[in-house]
Amino acid sequence: MAKDNIRFKIMQAIKEEININGSDFTLDMVAKRAGVSKKTIYNNFEDKKEVVTCVIEDVFMRLEERRVKIVNDTDMDIVEIIKKLLVLIPVELSEIDLHKYESVCEKYPELLEYVNDRIEVEWTYITEYLELAMKQGRIKRRNFSAVKTVWLGTIRYYLVYREQCMSNDVTICEILSIIMNGLKMK
Secondary structure: OOHHHHHHHHHHHHHHHHHHHHHHOOHHHHHHHHOOOHHHHHHHOOOHHHHHHHHHHHHHHHHHHHHHHHHOOOOOOHHHHHHHHHHHHHHHHHHOOHHHHHHHHHHOHHHHHHHHHHHHHHHHHHHHHHHHHHHOOOEOOOOHHHHHHHHHHHHHHHHHHHHHOOOHHHHHHHHHHHHHHHHEOO
C-alpha cells in the first residue's frame, strides 16, 4: 500500500475517532479503525499531535483549493463570489464535530491558534471582495466587523448545532441570505 494512501487512511480514522471520542481517543483506536498497526502510525507520523495537526491542515488545504477555484471562476460575479466564500468554511468543516475538536485543541493550544489564524486568513479574502463590491456599488457600505461577527457566529452555530437543524444546507443558505440582504444595494 502506498505511503500516501496509508496516511490518508490514518487521517480519516483520526477524524472519525475525534468525532466519536474527542480528546479521549488513543492511537490504538485509530490503528484499529484504519486497519493498520500502531507501528505503522508511528512510521508515518511522529506522534498523536502530528496526526491531529495533519488532519486540521488537510481541512484548510482543501478549503484553500476551493477558495482559489471560486475566485478564479470568471463566470461568477462579485456578489456570487462573496456568497460562495461566506459558506466555504462551514461546508469544509462540516465533517468535524466542533465540540470534540475543541477538546483536542485544549490539549494542543497551538492547534486552536492555527485554526483561528486560518479563519482570519479566510476573512481577509472575504473582506477584499466585500470592499471591491462596495467600490463597485454592488453592496452597501457596512461595518465589516459586524458582518464578521455574524459570519463567525454563523459558523460556530452551524458546526455545533448542525444536527438540530432541519437541513444544514437550508440553514446555511438562510443565514447567508440574511447576511447578503443586509449588504445588498436596494
